[in-house]
Amino acid sequence: MSMTNGIRPEHELHTRRRGRNMALGLVLLSFVALIFAVTIVKLSKPQSEDIHAPNFSIEAE
Amino acid sequence: MADATWIDNGKEYEAGFGDYVELLKPRVMRLVIFTAAVGLFAAPVPVHPVIAFAAILCIAVGAGASGALNMWWDRDIDAVMKRTAGRPIPSGRVTGPEALAIGITLSFMSVMMLALFANLFAAGLLAFTIFFYAVVYSMWLKRSTPHNIVIGGAAGAFPPMIGWAVATGGISLESILMFGLIFIWTPPHFWALALFRNDDYKNACIPMMPVSKGDRSTRRQILGYSLLLVPIAMTLAFTQVGGVVYFTVASILNAGFLIGAVRLFRRSEDAAKADNYRAEKQFFGFSIVYLFVLFVAILVEAALRAFDLGLAGWPVWV
Numbered sequence: 408m409s410m411t412n413g414i415r416p417e418h419e420l421h422t423r424r425r426g427r428n429m430a431l432g433l434v435l436l437s438f439v440a441l442i443f444a445v446t447i448v449k450l451s452k453p454q455s456e457d458i459h460a461p462n463f464s465i466e467a468e
Numbered sequence: 469m470a471d472a473t474w475i476d477n478g479k480e481y482e483a484g485f486g487d488y489v490e491l492l493k494p495r496v497m498r499l500v501i502f503t504a505a506v507g508l509f510a511a512p513v514p515v516h517p518v519i520a521f522a523a524i525l526c527i528a529v530g531a532g533a534s535g536a537l538n539m540w541w542d543r544d545i546d547a548v549m550k551r552t553a554g555r556p557i558p559s560g561r562v563t564g565p566e567a568l569a570i571g572i573t574l575s576f577m578s579v580m581m582l583a584l585f586a587n588l589f590a591a592g593l594l595a596f597t598i599f600f601y602a603v604v605y606s607m608w609l610k611r612s613t614p615h616n617i618v619i620g621g622a623a624g625a626f627p628p629m630i631g632w633a634v635a636t637g638g639i640s641l642e643s644i645l646m647f648g649l650i651f652i653w654t655p656p657h658f659w660a661l662a663l664f665r666n667d668d669y670k671n672a673c674i675p676m677m678p679v680s681k682g683d684r685s686t687r688r689q690i691l692g693y694s695l696l697l698v699p700i701a702m703t704l705a706f707t708q709v710g711g712v713v714y715f716t717v718a719s720i721l722n723a724g725f726l727i728g729a730v731r732l733f734r735r736s737e738d739a740a741k742a743d744n745y746r747a748e749k750q751f752f753g754f755s756i757v758y759l760f761v762l763f764v765a766i767l768v769e770a771a772l773r774a775f776d777l778g779l780a781g782w783p784v785w786v
Contacts, residue, residue: 423484430485441522445585448518 487561491539491570492532500531500627506763507631507646510709510770515635519585523634526582527627530594533574534623537602540567542610545672551665571602582634590633597626611673614680621654622647628763642709646766648700653759656690656697656729660752663687663732664745683737690751694729698722701762706785709766711778717765721758728754 504527508520515523539546539557547558556562575598583591605620625647632643655677662669662676663686669676677686701722705715728751735747772778 420482423482427483427485441525444518445522448516452516 481561483556483562483566487556488566488570491536491556491562491567492529492574493535493539494532496535496624497528497532499624501528502760503646503650503763504528504627504631506767506770507628507643508635509631510628510642510646510766511632511635512708513635520634522585523582523590524631526578526585527594527630527634529574530578530582530598531601531627533571533578534598534601536567536571536574537598538606540564540571541602541606543567545611545674548672549668551668575602582630586634587637589637590630593626593630593633597623597630600626611675614675614677616675617658617677618655621651621658624654625650642704642707645700645704645707646709649697649704649762650759652693652697652700653755655693656725657752657755657759659686659690660732660748660755663740663748664752683740687733687735691729691733694725698726704766706783708784709769710784711769711772711782713772714762714765714769718762721761724754725758 501524504524505520508515508524539555542552543557543564546552546555552558557564557567575595579591579595579598582594601620601623605616605623609616609620628646628650629639629643632646633639659677662678663683666676666678666683669679677689681689701718702715704710705718728747731747732751740746740748769778
């Protein structure tokens with residue numbers, strides 16, 4: 408869009424909308440990173456040491 | 469074309485990201501994060517820092533979601549009260565249906581993720597907390613009984629219990645006492661506020677204790693709940709999460725809390741009005757410090773135990 412159309416390309420609403428989209432994008436990226444980190448942690452722990460794992464038993468300690 | 473026309477002519481506000489964050493009651497979330505973290509770190513089962521972070525995040529988002537649902541339901545009374553008129557819905561920054569959608573979505577997300585990150589028991593407790601705050605407190609009790617805050621306070625008391633459940637997968641006396649501490653602390657804390665914000669609640673027709681039962685009865689009940697609070701706070705000192713630091717801090721704070729409650733009990737409404745509710749405001753402020761410092765003391769005890777610096781021979785009765 409050009410200025411000759413009488414439309415301001417940088418309306419305050421556009422700035423706010425961009426800010427909202429950027430923030431939401433960051434939240435989603437952080438969520439992906441969190442899932443990744445938790446997956447790595449859970450997979451790196453042997454099930455025999457995981458008290459929440461279904462096959463955990465005291466004898467295995 | 470249509471979009472450009474709308475921008476030029478429309479005065480309608482489109483919410484920014486911060487408006488949605490405000491919907492989640494960030495100040496309440498801070499308290500939830502803190503108490504849940506204390507419950508989690510005080511538990512005798514160590515939790516990996518990444519899992520602990522993820523779990524606390526889920527609890528915080530769940531609390532925020534219930535806050536959004538509360539704001540959606542209370543949008544009519546929020547517009548009437550001075551304290552809440554600036555909230556995102558009454559101020560026109562976020563629409564009611566948007567708040568409802570965010571509340572429901574985040575509720576489900578937080579519970580499901582907590583089940584995956586930690587365990588089903590903790591997730592179930594979080595789901596119950598959201599239900600309790602949004603449905604039992606906001607929709608049912610808040611507008612129907614002067615004891616609204618007593619039962620509704622349970623919602624705010626669950627986070628340390630959920631934190632404990634993340635670590636241990638269950639509940640125990642320690643987590644029940646931490647729950648009890650916040651649960652019994654809530655009525656005197658909120659009633660002190662209601663004493664000097666009485667007009668706000670009156671305008672919104674919310675039957676807070678000073679509105680429906682009067683000033684004298686509220687002062688009597690503040691003292692009653694404060695007397696109940698002391699043994700709960702002190703018993704924690706003689707459990708696994710307590711110790712000499714907690715005992716010392718709790719003794720001082722509980723003495724202060726009781727003195728404040730007796731002071732309020734002995735004051736008349738006229739005396740309070742004469743000095744613009746000075747003692748009530750002081751008691752309200754002190755009650756915030758009281759809860760915060762007690763939980764800090766529990767955290768300190770957990771840290772001392774982690775580094776084997778706890779006092780040997782400290783009696784653990786229960």
